[in-house]
Amino acid sequence: MPVPAPSIPGRSRRRSRPGTQLVVGAVLIALVALVALVSLVWTPYDPVATVASDRLQFPSAAHWFGTDRFGRDVFSAVMVGSQITLIVGFIAVGIAVIVGVPLGILAGMRPGRLGDVIMRGNDILLAFPGLLLAIVFGAVFGAGTVTAMVALGIGSIPAFARVARSGTLQVMKTDYVFAARAANRSEFRIALRHVLPNISGMIVVQCSVNFGIAVLAEAGLSFLGLGTMPPTPSWGRMLQESQQFLGSHDYLAIAPGIAIAVAVLGFNLLGDGLRDRFDPKMRSSR
Amino acid sequence: MARRLLSSLGQFLATLLVATALIFVMLRVMPGDPAVVALGINATPEALAQWRAEYGTDQSLAVQYLQWMGGLVRGDFGMSYVTSQDLSPLIADRVQVTLILVGLSMVVALLVAVPLGVLAAVRHRHPSGVALAGISQVGVAVPNFLVGVLLVAVFAVHLGWFPSGGWVAPADDPVQFLRRLVLPVIALGSVQAAIITRYVRSAVLEIMREDFLRTARAKGLTKGAALVRHGLRNAGVPVVTIVGVQLAAMLIGSVVIERVFVIPGLGSLLVDSVGNRDLLAVQAIVAVLVLLVIVINLLVDLAYTVLDPRLRKAA
Amino acid sequence: AGSSSGGSDAPSDAVVIGLTGEPVNLDFTTTSGAAIPQVVMNNVYEGLVTIDQEGELQPQLAESWAVSEDGTVYDFALHDGVTFSDGEDFTAADAVFSIERVQSDAWLNGTKSKMDVVESVEAVSDTELRVTLSRPSNAWLFDMGTYVGAMFSETGVDDLATKPIGTGPYTVESFVSGDRITLAGRDDYWGEEPDITDVTLRYFADAVASTNALRSGDVDMVYNMQAPDLMGQFESDEAFQVIEGTSNGEILLSMNNTVAPFDDVRVRQAVMYAIDRRAVIDAAWAGYGTEIGAMVAPTDPYYEDLTDLYPYDPEKARELLAEAGAENISITFDVPTRPYATAVSEIVVSQLAEVGIDASIQSSEFPAVWLDKVFTQADYQMSVILAVEARDVLATFNNPDYYIGYDNSKIADQVIAADSGTPEEYVSGMKEVVRTITEDAASDVLFLFPNLVVAKAELGGIAANAVTESLVLSGLTWTD
Amino acid sequence: MTCTDFAVDVRGLTVSAGATTLVDDVTFRIAPGEKVGLIGESGSGKSVTSLAVMGLLPDTLTTSGSVTVAGSDDNLLGRSDARVAKLRGSAMSMVFQEPMTALNPLMRVGRQVAEIMTIHRTASTSEASRRAVELLTDVGLPNPAESAQAYPHQLSGGQRQRVMLAMALANDPALLVCDEPTTALDVTVQKQVLDLVLRSVTQRGTGLLFITHDLAVVASVCERVLVMNRGVVVEEGPIETVFTRPQHPYTRGLLAASDLTATDADGRLFTIATAAGYDPSRLRAPETSVHEQPVASVVAPAPTPDPTPASAERAASPSPIVSVRGLTKTYVRSRSGLFGRAARVDALRGLDFEIHEGERFGIVGESGSGKSTLLRILSGLDQPTSGEVDVVGTSLRGAKEKDLGELRRSLQIVFQDPMGSLDPRMSVGDIVAEPLLNPANLRSGLAASPAERRRLVAEMLDHVGLPTTSVERFPHEFSGGQRQRISIARALVCRPRVLVADEPVSALDVSVRAQVLNLLADLVDEYGLTLVFVSHDLGVVRHLCDRVAVMRDGRIVETGPTERLYESPTHDYTRQLVLATPTLQHTLEHA
Numbered sequence A: 001m002p003v004p005a006p007s008i009p010g011r012s013r014r015r016s017r018p019g020t021q022l023v024v025g026a027v028l029i030a031l032v033a034l035v036a037l038v039s040l041v042w043t044p045y046d047p048v049a050t051v052a053s054d055r056l057q058f059p060s061a062a063h064w065f066g067t068d069r070f071g072r073d074v075f076s077a078v079m080v081g082s083q084i085t086l087i088v089g090f091i092a093v094g095i096a097v098i099v100g101v102p103l104g105i106l107a108g109m110r111p112g113r114l115g116d117v118i119m120r121g122n123d124i125l126l127a128f129p130g131l132l133l134a135i136v137f138g139a140v141f142g143a144g145t146v147t148a149m150v151a152l153g154i155g156s157i158p159a160f161a162r163v164a165r166s167g168t169l170q171v172m173k174t175d176y177v178f179a180a181r182a183a184n185r186s187e188f189r190i191a192l193r194h195v196l197p198n199i200s201g202m203i204v205v206q207c208s209v210n211f212g213i214a215v216l217a218e219a220g221l222s223f224l225g226l227g228t229m230p231p232t233p234s235w236g237r238m239l240q241e242s243q244q245f246l247g248s249h250d251y252l253a254i255a256p257g258i259a260i261a262v263a264v265l266g267f268n269l270l271g272d273g274l275r276d277r278f279d280p281k282m283r284s285s286r
Numbered sequence B: 001m002a003r004r005l006l007s008s009l010g011q012f013l014a015t016l017l018v019a020t021a022l023i024f025v026m027l028r029v030m031p032g033d034p035a036v037v038a039l040g041i042n043a044t045p046e047a048l049a050q051w052r053a054e055y056g057t058d059q060s061l062a063v064q065y066l067q068w069m070g071g072l073v074r075g076d077f078g079m080s081y082v083t084s085q086d087l088s089p090l091i092a093d094r095v096q097v098t099l100i101l102v103g104l105s106m107v108v109a110l111l112v113a114v115p116l117g118v119l120a121a122v123r124h125r126h127p128s129g130v131a132l133a134g135i136s137q138v139g140v141a142v143p144n145f146l147v148g149v150l151l152v153a154v155f156a157v158h159l160g161w162f163p164s165g166g167w168v169a170p171a172d173d174p175v176q177f178l179r180r181l182v183l184p185v186i187a188l189g190s191v192q193a194a195i196i197t198r199y200v201r202s203a204v205l206e207i208m209r210e211d212f213l214r215t216a217r218a219k220g221l222t223k224g225a226a227l228v229r230h231g232l233r234n235a236g237v238p239v240v241t242i243v244g245v246q247l248a249a250m251l252i253g254s255v256v257i258e259r260v261f262v263i264p265g266l267g268s269l270l271v272d273s274v275g276n277r278d279l280l281a282v283q284a285i286v287a288v289l290v291l292l293v294i295v296i297n298l299l300v301d302l303a304y305t306v307l308d309p310r311l312r313k314a315a
Numbered sequence C: 001a002g003s004s005s006g007g008s009d010a011p012s013d014a015v016v017i018g019l020t021g022e023p024v025n026l027d028f029t030t031t032s033g034a035a036i037p038q039v040v041m042n043n044v045y046e047g048l049v050t051i052d053q054e055g056e057l058q059p060q061l062a063e064s065w066a067v068s069e070d071g072t073v074y075d076f077a078l079h080d081g082v083t084f085s086d087g088e089d090f091t092a093a094d095a096v097f098s099i100e101r102v103q104s105d106a107w108l109n110g111t112k113s114k115m116d117v118v119e120s121v122e123a124v125s126d127t128e129l130r131v132t133l134s135r136p137s138n139a140w141l142f143d144m145g146t147y148v149g150a151m152f153s154e155t156g157v158d159d160l161a162t163k164p165i166g167t168g169p170y171t172v173e174s175f176v177s178g179d180r181i182t183l184a185g186r187d188d189y190w191g192e193e194p195d196i197t198d199v200t201l202r203y204f205a206d207a208v209a210s211t212n213a214l215r216s217g218d219v220d221m222v223y224n225m226q227a228p229d230l231m232g233q234f235e236s237d238e239a240f241q242v243i244e245g246t247s248n249g250e251i252l253l254s255m256n257n258t259v260a261p262f263d264d265v266r267v268r269q270a271v272m273y274a275i276d277r278r279a280v281i282d283a284a285w286a287g288y289g290t291e292i293g294a295m296v297a298p299t300d301p302y303y304e305d306l307t308d309l310y311p312y313d314p315e316k317a318r319e320l321l322a323e324a325g326a327e328n329i330s331i332t333f334d335v336p337t338r339p340y341a342t343a344v345s346e347i348v349v350s351q352l353a354e355v356g357i358d359a360s361i362q363s364s365e366f367p368a369v370w371l372d373k374v375f376t377q378a379d380y381q382m383s384v385i386l387a388v389e390a391r392d393v394l395a396t397f398n399n400p401d402y403y404i405g406y407d408n409s410k411i412a413d414q415v416i417a418a419d420s421g422t423p424e425e426y427v428s429g430m431k432e433v434v435r436t437i438t439e440d441a442a443s444d445v446l447f448l449f450p451n452l453v454v455a456k457a458e459l460g461g462i463a464a465n466a467v468t469e470s471l472v473l474s475g476l477t478w479t480d
Numbered sequence D: 001m002t003c004t005d006f007a008v009d010v011r012g013l014t015v016s017a018g019a020t021t022l023v024d025d026v027t028f029r030i031a032p033g034e035k036v037g038l039i040g041e042s043g044s045g046k047s048v049t050s051l052a053v054m055g056l057l058p059d060t061l062t063t064s065g066s067v068t069v070a071g072s073d074d075n076l077l078g079r080s081d082a083r084v085a086k087l088r089g090s091a092m093s094m095v096f097q098e099p100m101t102a103l104n105p106l107m108r109v110g111r112q113v114a115e116i117m118t119i120h121r122t123a124s125t126s127e128a129s130r131r132a133v134e135l136l137t138d139v140g141l142p143n144p145a146e147s148a149q150a151y152p153h154q155l156s157g158g159q160r161q162r163v164m165l166a167m168a169l170a171n172d173p174a175l176l177v178c179d180e181p182t183t184a185l186d187v188t189v190q191k192q193v194l195d196l197v198l199r200s201v202t203q204r205g206t207g208l209l210f211i212t213h214d215l216a217v218v219a220s221v222c223e224r225v226l227v228m229n230r231g232v233v234v235e236e237g238p239i240e241t242v243f244t245r246p247q248h249p250y251t252r253g254l255l256a257a258s259d260l261t262a263t264d265a266d267g268r269l270f271t272i273a274t275a276a277g278y279d280p281s282r283l284r285a286p287e288t289s290v291h292e293q294p295v296a297s298v299v300a301p302a303p304t305p306d307p308t309p310a311s312a313e314r315a316a317s318p319s320p321i322v323s324v325r326g327l328t329k330t331y332v333r334s335r336s337g338l339f340g341r342a343a344r345v346d347a348l349r350g351l352d353f354e355i356h357e358g359e360r361f362g363i364v365g366e367s368g369s370g371k372s373t374l375l376r377i378l379s380g381l382d383q384p385t386s387g388e389v390d391v392v393g394t395s396l397r398g399a400k401e402k403d404l405g406e407l408r409r410s411l412q413i414v415f416q417d418p419m420g421s422l423d424p425r426m427s428v429g430d431i432v433a434e435p436l437l438n439p440a441n442l443r444s445g446l447a448a449s450p451a452e453r454r455r456l457v458a459e460m461l462d463h464v465g466l467p468t469t470s471v472e473r474f475p476h477e478f479s480g481g482q483r484q485r486i487s488i489a490r491a492l493v494c495r496p497r498v499l500v501a502d503e504p505v506s507a508l509d510v511s512v513r514a515q516v517l518n519l520l521a522d523l524v525d526e527y528g529l530t531l532v533f534v535s536h537d538l539g540v541v542r543h544l545c546d547r548v549a550v551m552r553d554g555r556i557v558e559t560g561p562t563e564r565l566y567e568s569p570t571h572d573y574t575r576q577l578v579l580a581t582p583t584l585q586h587t588l589e590h591a
């Protein structure tokens, strides 16, 4: 009452029903995930088999999204493309979380020299945007999906480290951490039992945001020819290839374009929804 | 203030030093002997040896690094292995192109996004506000190269209102320069505008919950006036953050748009140089990009200090 | 440099040409690739002879020439009053300098070997040049019509990379890397001055951007267009003309003859049978392109239609593979990052899969990585490349150290004999050589690459046949 | 200042959020110059009422009824924002609770004050800035001209609240609304600000609506009081009457729970539930009761089951359980946000004291005096900069984490914020069990097995009066008072010898406060604990502790037995503190 409670990261006090953003986002992502799963076992056609006689057919009952210049079924390719999209997102975000979050927690729990060193290193990494890393890594290790996801992952480490650190700093100031220390819990236990669960909300939000970023970046890289290699279908490359059919076979651009937008929109909405749910006060990472 | 500036500067230099070392090491792992790349397929071993001696690639890495750093300090990026051209004027040219493109797009994006974001926040319950928020959400999700491709298809190829791409230096022909910039700036700027609109909206929404805004209203300001007089500058801090982040991302992210619109920017040069295995050029471009990102981060830091007196040290 | 907006309001002496594949510099003596000679040969540099649109030798700086009985001594009579763009006179001494320079260390480009047969060069007078060959050669004079035969000024070779100096009708006015090269007509050109004196070559990273520029009026012609699927749209448009020129470029599905599984001729033959070349042309290049069956362009004197040698026959392919014990093999397929290569590779992979060859695509950046890995180190199994050089069948297969690794023991002597023989012996000998190479399935020539040109309808004099690497600009003219 | 006979007239004000009614049919009227208090527990609807009057309610709430302010003739409810805005700041002004956030952090305070005049065009720009300095002088800001140039973060809480007041008074409003303007302030500062408010409204004849949960404060400021409970005004009348002869049981409950000097038959504080036995008239009683009550309160809550009753005078005990010699603590801040502050903060500047087994030791002092720092050091959560600290036989100077197992077995803490001290992501069972996982405890075999731990937790929860089913639930499912019980259960589950409490009740409503204090007192007795109790509230310390140390600026200025200290403080600062603390008795006597 008299003294305002500090903003405590963690679950919102009111258990409100999930917002529309959260629902729509979750539905869109579920859709993409479902398509990816189904495409593992079934697609209407072999997405890489070329059928010269079927080239450039407009959407029809046989080919819902038409066929490309090799006579491949666009619908099947879009389906399989979702796998690449999700894998790139997962691995990129996974790398960033696995490296960034522990570093951020460490920096937050040891705000002295160690924390400073970590954050300086983080600042340096911040100067290397993911796309830049992806292009350079492509030169060094050969362009491809793996290179792209690793580079994008490394590029997003700073964001996670920052979020984790700022969250940890807040958690470390809370009385429940003092209470845990008064109970002689080890630093490791505190990190595991108190810090991690309480910053997990912010981390999840950040994951969602970075997922969207990774999807867009992969599409951009594939568009440049530096991402996923043919014949594996990738939405970005499909868009790139569709360019010379713009005006005559627009559907070739529309299908992957919408697919990208749906995936990114889904992750962004999910992120916003989760942010509202977890803690509206905890958003800025700076 | 001065101390903060000084320490920012120190950090800036340290970051730069480590970053350049990283770049140097990273690129030494790149496959492909630059001599072979430069001289082509049937070059004789003697020619290769001569080339290596000339370009110093037969020296130890440490020596090469020091030579490179020495050049950097003097603003000399060395000579391209592939084109045998001085890199410094080339890169200077390209940096200019990218900075104009990115800068202009950001200005346009801000001009659009700030009013729209504020509107979306103020009317966050009205249908118009919800619609704005929705549009910006969708805008963020659309890849900018798709926007670019569509703009070219419609406004250049179909309607012929604007050139489909290319670059004319402003000094050569200001009118052509601007005409050619319209579509790429829209492509790059519109997606940025969507991103920034989202941030402005949420920053303003947050500010609208602040006590001091209620105080301002209690002083006799209407909601709108209170927001304009007291809220916007406060909302500026998170917006500056995102503008910094986006600017840094756009420096390299614009490469896709440069490709679509055939603009000779730094990102395109990087991709080309990577393709040509022009080691020194790649190294120089990455260094310049990293420098620019660090400068942007520094400026953002300083902008905080200007915006927010709480971050200034007592004199 | 920036005023070249092209379009209908352009002055009638200006033209903007859209190209893909930018030269890194302008010095073909040290840097390989077709992009440099495309710009400078016949435009900035000229040779003693040149090769016309039909593939015939024509005099250029040499008014005429005479060949000795034994075919080893060439006497050239040079034009008088020819000047280089730096004002120096062109004399026989420059020709001596140029030819000897190819043989010296200054010339680093691999094609210098074409000058190996030259034993001596002498300037008999300012306008008389004598070249003595070590043996008769049918190929040498033809090669003199390509960039190996370019004539340089003794005083003008300091900065070939950016300031080429030749006797041609144009000079390089500016070179904005990543964007454009502008050429200006010379007032003091010795020959007939071209109509178009202001040429801008704009380089596009991707083919669609170049055609977009054509549509929006930014360029007047797209030469060697790399987006064949767009041709249809232009064909139906009155404002444009579409020309399918021939070229010397063969799309070569290279197989490394020295490594498994392609060290087995049966596997190579299986690949030849497995591929439906017509389907490749249709799917990858929108039907533009010609099946030729071997690495000889129809414009070459010793061309022979060998397309029946390996008809599309997947059954046969499977049999051959079974015979070779190579059923269900996996290979890697190094694909250079060029539009034709990626397009071709996708359908080739799909067709190979039909016969049980699982090819996984590995992208190699072109030129650097591809040249290094595939070409120089021959560290590959299968690749695909557009071989643009004229009359390159021997360069490709008559050299076991070449990246193809074809065992040339069967053809080496035949080749010397043919080159040294009479023109008739040359033609029949070469046909024999080519047949042997093809029967051995050294590599699969998928199709002859078309030189697709799209231009504004009013642009005339387009040299659409890319017989050599050069893009001849001097004939261009606006026709209304 | 106007011809109307009221500053504000509120009729049938009802505010609802969707289906729930937050404020129900509230009617009151404040005459010019009249000072009216609005009291009630947290969430009773006080702020909503005041915001409704100011026309500052969020759009999501719907209102009905009427609000008329002097200077406007019609109902403000339902008027456009622009219309009401004209009256805000001119006819009516408001001072908010939180001085930290109520000012725009990016604008110099002088401008913020001047702005209210330029908005209403009561002064030109230059005149307004001049007037702003005058106003800042009026509200007693030191160096007003200089302070006008300061940013809010460069001022202390009290100073900021003065700026708010200067702002509110700038246009001589007919009505001043103050919503808990002093709850975030220290008692001495609170007194200054309250005096200032009183003086200002009296001078200007401004009507005052004063909102607080603190009955003593309202008694010292207001003439008339409205008592609010769940959105309904349950009682209204002159302070005198309402506080001494409350008609409504809720009012009586509030009074009883607020009065820390009164105890029921069992020697326990009254809560709203037990308020029936409370006699409010004692507040009015003559001098004698003031003498009598404190005595009673000391005697009453100390049934002292301890075989060796801890007498304050018994300092000669052989070995103190806590012993502090020359303790200092200096923080080095990387970034100092405060005006002229050096980067080094001397939080503690040489403390010497001892606490004996079984003692209830209170520490009082103002914000920033170092109370929390001291507690953190005593509990081994922070290292002293210099000096010797011995707690339960462990020397804390330079002690490593691993040496502290024993200390942490014997000493536990209860914190101020009932929500912030419980990990929202842990179940109550896990929270309470945490101290049992201390390796020192596990080694001692106190709760080696999970089953044993579960038993101990259940037992403890039962002890603090929480249902056993609580173990499965999470902190957010409990009320503030219940959460503080969880906190206490956690602290006591491993049977410590020393319990350290940092403002454990200052975030609680009076009625809950009484319950928690009763519980603490019971448990301390039952377990024979040594209690170290920190509070800024003298009344609470006085009720609970038998010896008190008064801290100021990192020093202990005075220690002594509670009663002696209160009755005859020797140090100036202690006297100031005692005088500044409003108590119901005092204020009613002087009313």
Ligand SMILES: Nc1ncnc2c1ncn2[C@@H]1O[C@H](COP(=O)(O)OP(=O)(O)OP(=O)(O)O)[C@@H](O)[C@H]1O
Pocket: A001, D017, D022, D040, D041, D042, D043, D044, D045, D046, D047, D048, D049, D058, D060, D061, D213
């Ligand atoms: N904007 C709102 N929407 C919905 N409910 C609200 C809103 N504002 C306040 N309430 C609810 O109205 C009730 C009264 O709140 P109010 O802030 O007036 O209490 P209060 O008496 O001022 O309490 P405190 O002493 O804690 O300030 C509370 O239950 C609160 O949760």
Ligand SMILES: Nc1ncnc2c1ncn2[C@@H]1O[C@H](COP(=O)(O)OP(=O)(O)OP(=O)(O)O)[C@@H](O)[C@H]1O
Pocket: D331, D332, D333, D345, D346, D347, D365, D366, D367, D368, D369, D370, D371, D372, D373, D374, D536
């Ligand atoms: N971690 C820290 N770093 C720097 N300074 C600190 C730190 N903790 C406390 N201080 C400073 O030390 C001084 C004493 O703080 P402390 O929290 O002990 O005061 P307190 O008496 O508990 O105040 P309150 O009643 O407001 O809780 C204050 O000036 C405070 O700003």
Ligand SMILES: [Mg+2]
Pocket: D046, D047, D048, D179
């Ligand atoms: Mg309130």
Ligand SMILES: [Mg+2]
Pocket: D371, D372, D373, D502
């Ligand atoms: Mg404290």
